[in-house]
Amino acid sequence: MTSPSGPSRRQVLVAAAAAATAPLIAAAPAQAAGAARSRTWDLTLLGTSDTHGNVYNWDYYRDAEYDDSKQNDVGVAKLATLINQIRRERRGKATLVLDAGDTIQGTPLATYYAKQEPITATGEKHPMARAMNVIDYDAVTLGNHEFNYGLPLLDLWIRQLGFPALAANAVNAKTGKPAFLPYIIKKVSLGLGAPTLRVGILGLTNPGVAIWDKGNVEGRLRFDDMVATAAKWVPVMRARGADLVLISAHGGDSGTSSYGPELPNENPVALIAQQVPGIDAILFGHAHNEVVERFVTNERTGAQVLLSEPSKWGQRLTRMDFTLTRERGRWAITKKAASMLNTNTVVEDPKVLAAVRAQHAKTIAYVNQVVAQSTVELSAAESRYKDTPILDFINHVQTEVVGAALAGTAYADLPVLSIAAPFSRTAVFPAGDVKIRDVAGLYVYDNTLEAVVLSGAEVRAYLEYSAKYFRTVAPGAPVDPEQISDPAVPDYNYDVFSGVDYDIDISRPVGQRITRLVLAGTDTPVADGAQFVVAVNNYRRSGGGNFPGIVKTQVYNAQQEIRQLLIDWAQAKGTIDPADFFQPNWRLVREGVPVF
Numbered sequence: 001m002t003s004p005s006g007p008s009r010r011q012v013l014v015a016a017a018a019a020a021t022a023p024l025i026a027a028a029p030a031q032a033a034g035a036a037r038s039r040t041w042d043l044t045l046l047g048t049s050d051t052h053g054n055v056y057n058w059d060y061y062r063d064a065e066y067d068d069s070k071q072n073d074v075g076v077a078k079l080a081t082l083i084n085q086i087r088r089e090r091r092g093k094a095t096l097v098l099d100a101g102d103t104i105q106g107t108p109l110a111t112y113y114a115k116q117e118p119i120t121a122t123g124e125k126h127p128m129a130r131a132m133n134v135i136d137y138d139a140v141t142l143g144n145h146e147f148n149y150g151l152p153l154l155d156l157w158i159r160q161l162g163f164p165a166l167a168a169n170a171v172n173a174k175t176g177k178p179a180f181l182p183y184i185i186k187k188v189s190l191g192l193g194a195p196t197l198r199v200g201i202l203g204l205t206n207p208g209v210a211i212w213d214k215g216n217v218e219g220r221l222r223f224d225d226m227v228a229t230a231a232k233w234v235p236v237m238r239a240r241g242a243d244l245v246l247i248s249a250h251g252g253d254s255g256t257s258s259y260g261p262e263l264p265n266e267n268p269v270a271l272i273a274q275q276v277p278g279i280d281a282i283l284f285g286h287a288h289n290e291v292v293e294r295f296v297t298n299e300r301t302g303a304q305v306l307l308s309e310p311s312k313w314g315q316r317l318t319r320m321d322f323t324l325t326r327e328r329g330r331w332a333i334t335k336k337a338a339s340m341l342n343t344n345t346v347v348e349d350p351k352v353l354a355a356v357r358a359q360h361a362k363t364i365a366y367v368n369q370v371v372a373q374s375t376v377e378l379s380a381a382e383s384r385y386k387d388t389p390i391l392d393f394i395n396h397v398q399t400e401v402v403g404a405a406l407a408g409t410a411y412a413d414l415p416v417l418s419i420a421a422p423f424s425r426t427a428v429f430p431a432g433d434v435k436i437r438d439v440a441g442l443y444v445y446d447n448t449l450e451a452v453v454l455s456g457a458e459v460r461a462y463l464e465y466s467a468k469y470f471r472t473v474a475p476g477a478p479v480d481p482e483q484i485s486d487p488a489v490p491d492y493n494y495d496v497f498s499g500v501d502y503d504i505d506i507s508r509p510v511g512q513r514i515t516r517l518v519l520a521g522t523d524t525p526v527a528d529g530a531q532f533v534v535a536v537n538n539y540r541r542s543g544g545g546n547f548p549g550i551v552k553t554q555v556y557n558a559q560q561e562i563r564q565l566l567i568d569w570a571q572a573k574g575t576i577d578p579a580d581f582f583q584p585n586w587r588l589v590r591e592g593v594p595v596f
Contacts (some may be wrong), residue, residue: 002324040325040334041190043094043197045246046086047074047310047318048079049285050143051099054313055131055356060108060367061427061441071344073314076131077352078343081315084319085346094188094197097135100285101143101205101250104157106313108440109356109363113411114149115446115561116366120156129160139184141203142167143250143285147213148446151220166203167246169229179221182233185242190324197324197331199244202233202441204249204272206286207264208257211543215559222480224253225264227272232483243331244280244322247272252287253294253307253379257308258493260546270296273305280333281306281320288312293338308338317341367437372570375577378429378511380442383422384469384491385484386596387586388428390442391576394420394562395498396581397569399534402451403558411453411555412534413475414522417499418535422493434576436567443563445492447537451556456530458549460517463502467545469494475590493545496586500526515592520585537562 054074059066066074087095104110109127113119119126132140142165146154158165158180168182183202183453190197207223217223230247237245252267259266269284273296284291284307291309323335346511353360378390394419403416427442454462469489473479484506485494503516517526536550543551570576588595 005083017044029540041094041194041197042324042401043096043190043199043244043324044090045189045281045283045320045322046083046088046095046097047100047248047283047317047320048076048098048314049100049250049283049310050102050288050312051076051079051128051314052102052145052312053104053110053128054107055109055127055352056103056360058360060363061437061444063364063368064435072315072342073344074315075343075348076128076135076314077348079314079317080131080135080349080352081346082343086319088368094190096188096199096201096246098187098201098246098283099132099137099140100246100283100309101141102145102285102401103132103140103143104154105145105148108359108367109439111446112363112366113359114153115564118149118153118363119160120153123192124359125160125357126157127178127359129157130359131352133160133162134349134355134524137163138186138201139164139166139201139248141165141248141250142170142180142205144206144209146205146214147209150216158489161183166201167205168202169207169224169226169232170205170209171224173220173222176222178580183237185237185240193533195326195331198241200234200237200240200245202228202237202245202247204247204251206250206266208259208266208544210263211259212539214542215532215538223264226266226268227275230272230276230279230288230560232544234276238278244324244333245278247279247282247284249282249284250286252289253284253309254287258545259543262543269307270294273307274299275521277301277303278323279305281308281336283318283320283346284309290316290340292340304336306336306338308340310340315343317343362478367435367440369436370433371436371439371567372434372574372576373433374429374431375575377579378576380422380427382481382551383479383496384425384494385588387584388419388497389582390427391420391422391496392578393429393576394418394443395496395535396568397566398449398562399498400569401449401560401565402533402535405556405558406451406533413566414453414531414533415499416533416535417454417459417527418450419495419497419537419540419542421495423492423544425491429576433467434570439566439570440563441568445537445539445563447539447562449556449562449565450541450554451533451536451559451561452537452541452552452554454532454534454548454549455528455530456526456532459500459526459532459534460514460528460552461499461548463497463514463517464511466495467504468510468515470588472509473590473595475507475593479595481596495540497546498583498585499532501585503587503589503592505589505591506595515589544579
């Protein structure tokens with residue numbers, strides 16, 4: 001298990017093995033006799049990514065089978081069926097299965113075995129280890145969300161896997177050595193008497209971990225640039241016998257970052273393909289996009305590097321096919337292509353379902369516990385563009401907790417503001433019984449509550465930055481709520497404040513939209529030099545979203561999970577009544593006229 005001071009002895013030994021002179025070799029099943037008589041052979045790579053704790057095709061927030069407007073299905077059990085079908089079709093031929101990360105966070109199932117009954121305390125095997133071991137992956141890359149629950153849980157999950165976990169650019173901050181296995185070289189037999197194909201697989205995790213999970217990794221792990229790390233390890237893998245080099249990368253292909261320039265690029269996959277020679281293909285994730293097939297030309301060699309990203313949650317499976325020949329004692333790829341398979345075309349694999357059935361049932365029982373009664377239905381459907389009671393519920397609880405914690409301190413007399421984002425467009429507290437799953441559906445992330453002090457000028461700058469979420473719409477022009485936001489800005493990067501009153505004029509340019517900012521319930525403008533305590537989640541406070549002014553020393557940080565605080569407040573009150581917390585304080589306007 002990982003110690004508080006850094007990676008475990010096992011991780012260091014594994015990393016040391018990666019740096020040894022001998023290549024890392026894992027055996028693959030032999031192919032059928034007869035392939036050796038052919039002048040061409042083939043290899044298939046199957047890729048998954050961003051499964052985010054989805055095993056069953058189940059929506060724990062609705063307590064029903066998963067469904068969306070595009071009839072997508074989710075879950076590792078569905079992926080397993082597709083993978084097994086292809087393996088059967090290709091029996092006797094080489095087939096590899098990789099995952100590009102973000103595996104152990106994202107559903108109540110995953111949260112339950114990290115928070116309610118953490119595997120580090122119970123000795124239980126993680127449901128994602130159970131499910132993925134049934135499939136028998138060849139390797140998984142660590143995604144940024146793998147670090148959400150701390151290094152001890154991550155280390156134990158890795159030890160529960162029956163295959164390697166890779167992250168070449170996660171480095172021990174004290175020793176400078178890889179903290180996890182950087183790569184493997186997989187020994188693949190292409191048929192009786194045929195020369196062996198050695199497939200190098202390099203794993204790259206996301207540098208944003210240094211911001212998003214600073215509390216878990218600071219002083220322990222360093223996250224190096226993904227492009228530079230690939231440039232370091234690809235020649236090593238080639239020198240140690242890799243005939244074909246694949247990268248499994250947890251980073252998108254846009255070339256942009258959500259956190260600004262202070263860390264290496266968040267989404268550099270196309271840059272890796274362009275700048276680092278010797279790479280044949282990249283399976284990638286993180287952005288949750290469906291990229292069926294993209295070719296990027298390497299600027300040094302002219303080679304075409306194949307890229308593919310299989311969406312999210314187990315909705316898609318990437319398939320890459322390589323045709324190989326043997327020329328002058330060396331392997332050469334004569335053709336490569338990618339396609340995408342949809343998991344809604346198959347049923348769930350019964351072995352995967354069986355492996356996780358008891359944990360799935362326990363999670364369902366937990367999330368269906370009633371925590372309170374709501375006097376009316378509260379919906380988040382309009383929370384992005386209207387002040388709604390359900391988002392005020394979050395801000396009220398955050399304000400109350402921080403205010404109580406700071407009583408009697410030097411900050412006790414400062415007004416407490418709070419920030420919340422509309423994480424979900426579908427969250428609802430029904431009239432009557434409100435269950436844990438309803439609260440979890442409103443606050444879907446495992447964030448903790450913190451607080452900092454901001455000036456009035458910093459509050460205004462923060463709100464201006466948040467207001468870039470909206471498209472510019474001229475006065476009098478029709479407004480479609482479904483088209484009101486800039487698709488380049490995700491909902492979770494739009495924040496609303498409580499504790500001050502303000503207008504956002506969406507007819508004005510970005511940076512000039514906060515046309516009214518006054519103290520709550522007054523007409524008194526917020527002075528630039530005024531001081532406020534601001535309740536905020538750890539993701540935002542640590543730099544997630546690159547909001548201005550918020551990355552500073554906390555005045556409150558009790559490591560309390562916001563979702564649990566919401567549940568605890570509801571249980572203590574017994575009743576959720578908007579009259580107790582709804583304070584309309586912001587609106588969208590055009591030249592002073594409300595939009596809605």
